[in-house]
Amino acid sequence: MTPRGAATKLRIVETAAKLVYAKGAERMSLDEVMEASRTSKSQLYHYFTDKDALVREVIDFQTRRILQANAIHLDRLDSFVALRAWRDWVVAANRAGGRVGGCPIGSLANELATQSEEARDLLVTSFEAWSGIIEAGLARMKEQGQIIPSADTQAISLAVLAAIQGGILLSKAARDSKPLELAFDMALSHIERYAARSASSQESSGLRGN
Amino acid sequence: MTPRGAATKLRIVETAAKLVYAKGAERMSLDEVMEASRTSKSQLYHYFTDKDALVREVIDFQTRRILQANAIHLDRLDSFVALRAWRDWVVAANRAGGRVGGCPIGSLANELATQSEEARDLLVTSFEAWSGIIEAGLARMKEQGQIIPSADTQAISLAVLAAIQGGILLSKAARDSKPLELAFDMALSHIERYAARSASSQESSGLRGN
DNA sequence: GTAGAAGTGGACTGTCAAGTCCATTTTTTG
DNA sequence: CAAAAAATGGACTTGACAGTCCACTTCTAC
Secondary structure (H helix, E strand, C coil): CCHHHHHHHHHHHHHHHHHHHHHCCCCCCHHHHHHHHCCCHHHHHHHCCCHHHHHHHHHHHHHHHHHHHHHHHHCCCCCHHHHHHHHHHHHHHHHHHHHHHCCHHHHHHHHHCCCCHHHHHHHHHHHHHHHHHHHHHHHHHHHCCCECCCCCHHHHHHHHHHHHHHHHHHHHHHCCCHHHHHHHHHHHHHHHCCECCCCCCCCCCCCCCC | CCHHHHHHHHHHHHHHHHHHHHHCCCCCCHHHHHHHHCCCHHHHHHHCCCHHHHHHHHHHHHHHHHHHHHHHHHCCCCCHHHHHHHHHHHHHHHHHHHHHHCCHHHHHHHHHCCCCHHHHHHHHHHHHHHHHHHHHHHHHHHHCCCECCCCCHHHHHHHHHHHHHHHHHHHHHHCCCHHHHHHHHHHHHHHHCCECCCCCCCCCCCCCCC
16 A cells, blocks of 8 residues: 555545544445545545445544543553543543544444444453553552552453543533543542552552452 | 324334334334334324434433333432442343343433434433432432431432443443443442441431531 | 214335446556 | 556445325214
8 A cells, every 4th residue: 555545544534533423423424524535435445345344443543542642641650649630631631522422432332332243342442441551550559559459450440431431421411521520530539449548658568458 | 192093102102212222313214113113104204293203202211211210219219228229220220131222311312412402402301310310319318317418419429320321331332241330339339438427327417518 | 974183004205325336547666 | 668556536326214295094073
């Protein structure tokens, strides 16, 4: 594939991602993609076998975007303050672009989970990766002795992600960021239940076995 | 409208509700509704002005169903044990019928929030009613002195509903009830943070003003 | 029982969107 | 530069589906 071809393909995926976000996968028509990306039918079918394949690339594209953005806040997670900064960023991002379509991944999961096994697989993987980077951040805090050793970081991160998704959904419906804020705050205070007593101690004694 | 007419209309709505649940509003075709409900095109347009109107009736229908089922567990909420029973029921219901489509209200909210203002309004009202009966239950526990007076039951119930919705969404994607269970457990322990020290005391002194 | 209303059947229309096909242009490579 | 590969343009086919229309049947009320 030549650079020009790669650019065209990327332009199509980016355009499709916007349309899917705004209208959902089903309501996005290829004619719209053609017009908005200034391409022709044959180009779409040159780069993607069919519409489903394009949607799958959109899933991949959005997953990368979201994971990357979240990773910035979670990769070097080292305090409850940093956790709070992450929360504030998510809320702000939702406020800014999220007025319309909620979470790209969550919305697609909702729409496609019952429609396409392939899409569902991709989206499950996306969620796993997302909850994975949350968990990695919590694991780091555990290593630093800020979170008690007995905390089940995997379970916690799943619950946190669920709160975020539910919060975004309610906020999307109500067009009000408050549900997301409340849900996220609940998730953070849930994490704080596992805070070690001495927040700065590097070695926390494993007093509480799991 | 004669009894026969009312029965036909109900049959159409029930059938449409099933189809919307299984495939989403957009993917449900009126031809399918006709076939599954053993009606004709003219009947659909006799009882509903258009497809959107039918979908709105489906929203109403599902809202009633869900609220009623939840109300059974929340109307006489009087203990943390009862709260737990509610959780178990939701999880069981999700396990049983929820393998396919998640929460009917949540799924529709996700699909229609960006498509139709009328539908969005209805769904916001549904969510408000749902969180309202949760709040009413918590308020009752507060009156009984099981929850401290300073607890913001409205904020708590919104966060709880968000956790449920997010949990159901992740469970729908993963086809595994664990995310819902974890999210719901988080929500319950969030409520328990507001438990009064003496769980049985009828009059709790308002020591902590809000 | 008869008129009018309520309920029903199903053919038909128009539109929109996915996917096919072939011709043409542009780029790469030997 | 010439041949092959990559990229592009856009007309055309096919099918699905919302919505219309009119004829017909079954009730209800007087």
